[in-house]
Each structure stands twice: as C-alpha cells, then as structure tokens.
Amino acid sequence: MERIFSVLTERDISLPIFVTGVGYEHYQDHVTRKEGFPNYHLAFCEQGVGKLIICNREYLIEQKTAFFFYPNVPHEYYPVAEPWSLRWIIFSGSSVHTLLNAAGIGRFEVYMLNSPEEVTFCCNKLHKILLEKKSTSMLEASGVLYNFLANINKLIEEVNSEGDTQLIKKLNSIIGFIKNNFKKDITLEELATHAGISSSYLCRIFKKEYGISPFTYILRCRVNAAKEELINFPDKSIKAISLDTGFNSCSYFGSVFKEYEGYSPNRFRELYFMPQ
Template structure:
C-alpha cells in the first residue's frame, strides 16, 4: 500500500541535530525528475524490482537490496525499469546528517548496496509508524529512530571497501584473542596470525573499522581493566596494577593512561574514591 507522511515539525524539532521531514512507501515508484534537486537528504531502499538513477552526470541501475542516497539540492532523476519497483524511503535534515553518512562511507549521492536490507527496512518502517502515530513529541521520537538508522548504515553499507560488518567479522577472532591475552605482552604478529592476514593488512583493517591501531586498542583494553582494579581494590599499588593489566613498566602505564584519560592513574583513583 502506498503511504506518504509529512510529520509536523515544531521549532524545537528543526533545531535537533537530526529530524525527519518525510517518510513513505511506494508499491511502484513512478518516474521522478528534480532538476533543482530536493531540499533534504533522502534514503530510498529498494525492496523489489529494478530502476535507474541519474545524478552527478552518471546513470545507475538500482536493484532490490540496494538503495539510493541523495544529497540536498543536487539535480537528479529516477524511475522504474521493471513493471513494479517497490521503495521505502525517508527524507531528513539536521547538521548531523552529513557527518553520520560520511562515517558510513557515504560522501556523495549515488547507489549503495546493503548487507542487511531487512534491518534497514525495519528502521524505515519504525520511522513511518512513528510519523503516522500523531503522538506528542513524535518529532523527538523520530529523531531518535533516525539516529539509530544512520548508525546502522555504518554496519550495513558496501562502499569502495568491505562493509564495517564484514571487517568486524574478520577482526572478531583478533578482538577475542586480545580479550584473553591483554594481561601479557602481545606481538603484532600474533594478532595478524589470528586473522590470517599480514601485520600491515591487520593495521589497515583496524584503522578502517575501529579507527585506531591494534596496539592502541590493546592499550585501551588494559587501561579500562586498570580502572576497574583501582575502584574494586583501592589497596592495590599502581605498579601492581600496571603489571596485572599487561604494561611492561609503571611509567609506561602512567603515560598511556594520562594520554587516554587526561588525568594520571592516581588522579583517577582519587576522583572515584568512595571514602
């Protein structure tokens, strides 16, 4: 069934970092041409059939499992190539929109393949239901749902490289290995062997997926464990804590801790002292 909802936006809603401007579902999307573009960001998820998109001087074929992402005020046109072209879509604005899309690897208008179409459709249906409800504060609720949707794009979109979800799957054995062995020195070669890749490739996977180098991730694990020990056992000396969580020396522990937390281990302990 065709559905189209334009939610009522209050002054408070449009000041949110994300807000929904329209949402809907077409059993069959008709041809659409916008030489002056559209004022908001759009995500159009294809459920069935095949269509085409022209944007930025390029023509794309769009199939089920793919989506069109359109940036504001950019000329575009799209239309069906099959008898039925079913779409569910949302349009949105707010100063966080472009930043969250960029974090998912979406830097321009175009066609994007998705690894979990049902997850994204579930989010879009929730946005549609919220917009249709007419409940008080539905604008705020839609903003929360929109944020969840855009975060899940980071896991579910193919760009020029594998999706974050694929990279996390490849890194999972490494992350588990770190969890089990962070209390002792760990060589980069050990971690690479767990993933079955070279050390250089492992570093690239970490930077691409977790936005830090492997040793940074290991040290973050160690620092978090040290904080737990400081609070749980106030009598432990810092040098003992450093050794228990895998740091080679108390001085290195102190410098890493301060760089990550902005305070020394002793200052952190004082801030969390209960008596």
C-alpha cells in the first residue's frame, strides 16, 4: 500500500467529511510539526515502537496502538524501535468536529485497539477507492470513513501517558480535587488538566469506575454539604445555604435537592427537627 492523496473538487470539499489522504509508512521518519497539521490525522502502529510528544505529554506508540489529533495541534513523533510502521488517514470536513464530539473524541487521543484489523481494513478500502479515481470515489470514501469514525468506540481502549497502573491514582486525585473545590465552579477541562488526561478520557474512566459523570458527582457533593448545613444551622436561610454549597440559583438548588433526596430543603429540615 502506497501513499495516495486526493485531488479535491468543490463538490468533494462540500461533503460533511472527506478524505485528503491515506497511506502506509514501513519505516516512519522523525516528524516535527510545531504548527500542527492542517487536517485531522489518525495513525495506527503495525510494528515497532515509537514515541509521540503532544501538548507536553509523551506516549509510547507500539503495536496495536493508534493516535489521533485535530488540525493545528503541535506535535512530534519518531521511531524508538525500528522498523516503526504506521498506517495513516488524513481527513477534513464541516461535520468532522460534530461527529468526533459525539463519539467523545477530544483534540488528541491515544488508543489501544482491540480490533486492529478493522483499521487495516478501513485503510485498505479507502486506498482502493481513491486509487480508482472515479467521479464518485470521494462520496464513497466519505461514507466509509464516516461509518468507521461513528463506530470507533467499539474498537478502542484509551491509554494515558503514564500507563494503566496510574488509573486509580488519577481517579483518587480527581475525587480529592472535587471534594476540596465543589463549592466553586469546576469545569470538565479543569478536572482533566488536574489529572493530566483528556476530557473525553476523564468522562469514560470516571463513569466506568463510579457509574456517574464527574458533574453528577459534584452535584452530589453539594447536596450532601447542603444537608449538613440544613441540620447544623437551623436558622440559616435556604438561599444562603444554596450559595454556600456551590449553587448559583436557589431555585436550581431546590430542584436538584428534591431530585436527589425526595424532599425540598425546607421539608428535609422540618422532618429532621420534627418532635418525636
């Protein structure tokens, strides 16, 4: 399989997703792109070992590992144990971001593939389609790539720059951070930065381990703190408690509290202090 790049027409570029190139590097060279690459880029290691440096993180890219990044994300990758062989697909389109976001794929990702043959099949099929150079080739290639990306979560298990053994430490660190900061506005990006992982990976590992999203856990921490204040400070207003525990709106606090506890904050307080 050789490298092949698409000759794009205006009709091709108007597609929601289109393939700009596909190829295979038996001996992958050292690549440094300080300004990033203009297209979305997916690469898959078939043999050897290499290293990817992206966003101040380092990843070992070995057999059955794939890496992906958005356009214009600075990066560097190079072989460690040769031959380092990579298959790659580069693509673009107006709907790519929406599709990747729905699949939970962030600005860059590193994956261990549980079905690497699916990637090889996709690359070979795209190469064959583009090689035919028919008027409908890009339309066909677009459908193949769209279907592959829409189902990519079935093929992957994400890894991080420190290895899977660090997973529990990262989760404990996230839980500790939330418990110390839940009264503030915490963003998903802030949690991901704290843990040193991508936002999409954070959501996946958190929900897999705890069965809820990080945001739901934050809400539960706030409700629990509000319960303590309702009981410990019986003269404190509901509005003051809602603000003290991280809720920006008293009405929102009331609806969340009732959803989780089955009672309004006032009723919860009344039940606790009800004469025996």
